[in-house]
Amino acid sequence: MxxxxxxxxxxxxxxDALVPSERAEVESHLTKCSACTAELTSLAHVVSLVHxxxxxxxxxxxxxxxxxxxxxxxxxxxxPKARPWARVASFRLARVSLVAAALVLFFGLGMMTGRLLxxxxxxxxxxxxxNAGADTSPDNATVATGNTVGPLGLIQDHLVADTVxxxxxxxxxxxKIDLQVQDVRAAVVRIANVAQATGxxxxxxxxxxxxxxxxxxxxxFRVPQANFQSAVDQVGAQGKVVSNExxxxxxxANYVDVTSKLISLQTQEQQLLGxxxxxxxxxxxxxxxxxxxxxxxxxxxxxxxxxxxxQLVAFSTVEVDISRPLFPWLSSIWAEITGLLNNTRYxxxxxxxxxxxxLLTGAGVAGRRFKIRLAxxxxxxxxxxxxxxxxxxxx
Amino acid sequence: xxxxxxxxxxxxALLVQRCQSGDVQAFGELIAPYxxxxxxxxYRMSHDAEEAKDLAQEAFVKAYLALSGFRGEASFxxxxxxxxxxxxxxxLRKRRQHEVISLxxxxxTSDGEVVRDLPDPxxxxxxxxxxxxxxxxxERAVRSLPAEYRIVVVxxxxxxxxxxxxxxxxxxxxxxxxxxxxxxxxxxxxxxQDGELFDSGSVYKTREIRKGGAGV
Numbered sequence: 344m345x346x347x348x349x350x351x352x353x354x355x356x357x358x359d360a361l362v363p364s365e366r367a368e369v370e371s372h373l374t375k376c377s378a379c380t381a382e383l384t385s386l387a388h389v390v391s392l393v394h395x396x397x398x399x400x401x402x403x404x405x406x407x408x409x410x411x412x413x414x415x416x417x418x419x420x421x422x423p424k425a426r427p428w429a430r431v432a433s434f435r436l437a438r439v440s441l442v443a444a445a446l447v448l449f450f451g452l453g454m455m456t457g458r459l460l461x462x463x464x465x466x467x468x469x470x471x472x473x474n475a476g477a478d479t480s481p482d483n484a485t486v487a488t489g490n491t492v493g494p495l496g497l498i499q500d501h502l503v504a505d506t507v508x509x510x511x512x513x514x515x516x517x518x519k520i521d522l523q524v525q526d527v528r529a530a531v532v533r534i535a536n537v538a539q540a541t542g543x544x545x546x547x548x549x550x551x552x553x554x555x556x557x558x559x560x561x562x563x564f565r566v567p568q569a570n571f572q573s574a575v576d577q578v579g580a581q582g583k584v585v586s587n588e589x590x591x592x593x594x595x596a597n598y599v600d601v602t603s604k605l606i607s608l609q610t611q612e613q614q615l616l617g618x619x620x621x622x623x624x625x626x627x628x629x630x631x632x633x634x635x636x637x638x639x640x641x642x643x644x645x646x647x648x649x650x651x652x653x654q655l656v657a658f659s660t661v662e663v664d665i666s667r668p669l670f671p672w673l674s675s676i677w678a679e680i681t682g683l684l685n686n687t688r689y690x691x692x693x694x695x696x697x698x699x700x701x702l703l704t705g706a707g708v709a710g711r712r713f714k715i716r717l718a719x720x721x722x723x724x725x726x727x728x729x730x731x732x733x734x735x736x737x738x
Numbered sequence: 739x740x741x742x743x744x745x746x747x748x749x750x751a752l753l754v755q756r757c758q759s760g761d762v763q764a765f766g767e768l769i770a771p772y773x774x775x776x777x778x779x780x781y782r783m784s785h786d787a788e789e790a791k792d793l794a795q796e797a798f799v800k801a802y803l804a805l806s807g808f809r810g811e812a813s814f815x816x817x818x819x820x821x822x823x824x825x826x827x828x829x830l831r832k833r834r835q836h837e838v839i840s841l842x843x844x845x846x847t848s849d850g851e852v853v854r855d856l857p858d859p860x861x862x863x864x865x866x867x868x869x870x871x872x873x874x875x876x877e878r879a880v881r882s883l884p885a886e887y888r889i890v891v892v893x894x895x896x897x898x899x900x901x902x903x904x905x906x907x908x909x910x911x912x913x914x915x916x917x918x919x920x921x922x923x924x925x926x927x928x929x930x931q932d933g934e935l936f937d938s939g940s941v942y943k944t945r946e947i948r949k950g951g952a953g954v
Binding site for chain 1: 763765774799
């Protein structure tokens with residue numbers, strides 16, 4: 344073996360990664376060749392130098408920023424595919440959407456000609472969480488299940504921005520889920536558990552019983568942003584999801600705005616303090632004090648606002664409407680119609696007009712079902728049917 | 739129903755399952771033990787802490803998105819480091835095309851590699867200073883290596899992986915690992931020896947880069 348061959352194997356020799364025969368040859372060469380021995384020593388020195396490079400510390404907040412990026416990527420990647428249950432729901436909705444669209448068109452046109460439309464409908468505002476920090480931001484992006492490309496671009500922009508700048512974009516997320524379950528009260532308990540398990544808290548929980556005995560519930564809870572998707576998924580797993588709307592709101596502008604105001608106020612405060620030190624006239628001192636008080640109270644307000652936005656970004660809001668399906672087909676028509684109407688200017692008026700028709704149809708079907716059930720029960724046992732005369736609810 | 743949670747492999751397998759069923763929190767737990775190693779690898783493969791942070795984060799996001807396809811053929815660690823390696827070498831290759839010329843960093847030119855070395859104004863005696871200087875020289879030398887060579891040196895001499903693991907992470911065979919490692923170390927030796935010999939005040943030094951086939 345010559346020097347070149349030995350030097351090709353030298354690095355592996357250092358790592359003891361040679362087969363015994365090669366190793367023996369290298370060693371026998373080394374005993375004869377002082378140049379190669381010197382080479383080996385310096386190579387070993389290089390390895391030890393590289394090995395001695397210190398481990399660097401992970402930057403502060405790294406885990407959090409990774410998890411935020413992961414959560415954002417997940418939302419960006421999953422939304423366009425739409426989860427399986429969403430596909431099922433939208434398939435069912437598609438079947439009735441034609442009917443519903445016809446109804447809306449019919450009543451909408453009727454009202455337009457009747458000039459009943461002057462009352463502006465409250466519209467989707469009713470679906471905003473009360474403290475979600477206003478619709479003022481122009482970046483307000485909404486992704487409803489089934490929606491496709493448009494708004495997703497925005498969300499991906501958020502992801503990109505999130506990843507690039509550490510402080511980057513401040514985005515708040517919220518979800519609104521319409522859930523149908525068999526047992527509303529049990530679902531409320533389970534969803535409260537979900538909120539707790541994902542590190543969040545229930546902000547509001549309300550169970551109502553309508554005059555005809557139908558139980559429904561509304562829940563609102565907040566979870567750390569990193570667990571938002573997991574919370575939404577877990578809520579969805581509790582029953583049938585009729586609709587699921589996830590919105591991302593960019594509050595960066597608000598954030599930057601408030602922060603810059605705070606900085607300018609703090610500068611003002613310093614200037615006033617400087618003036619206060621220089622002046623000796625009592626009159627001026629009183630004036631400056633007054634001014635200072637003013638600036639300080641504004642500073643507190645700005646600090647409060649920053650805290651509010653921090654909280655808003657750190658925690659995402661999940662709202663859940665829970666109900667028991669009335670009749671599967673009727674409730675999907677209902678969901679479809681409310682969905683459509685919420686997007687129209689004349690939603691509420693049209694809904695009010697459509698309601699009697701729907702109720703009549705519903706009552707007709709209910710009556711027929713009740714009759715059928717009575718007949719069925721009668722066949723099994725006349726007494727059982729007698730005990731349940733008041734019950735129009737299904738078991 | 740539950741596997742024994744004591745064994746770290748089982749714990750990891752369970753976490754992977756939870757991630758695959760959509761649990762983002764489980765992903766946090768899964769990667770926590772690797773964050774430091776991944777960040778360090780990215781740090782050695784990049785120019786600075788900021789870039790390292792971006793690369794490591796990108797790698798974790800990619801890992802998350804690819805996790806549904808992870809079937810446990812390799813260990814999770816190997817799989818993860820393969821992603822990190824790809825992200826880092828890709829970024830490095832991309833950057834080579836529009837490299838920002840910075841002081842004392844090596845630059846490839848048509849007639850070989852030119853290393854800009856600035857005389858260090860703070861150079862002086864003192865062991866601590868010397869130690870830091872030597873460390874910086876080593877870092878600089880490692881950073882001057884092309885991506886494919888740098889990754890094997892970093893994985894072997896800093897992270898201490900075996901040749902088999904490196905082959906699996908870098909997606910090359912063991913022979914290639916051996917030859918790249920040999921050539922990378924030889925080159926580091928040349929760079930560092932030169933540095934020690936001609937340290938005082940030389941501004942430009944041109945070096946021949948050994949070209950030619952791998953040795954194994």
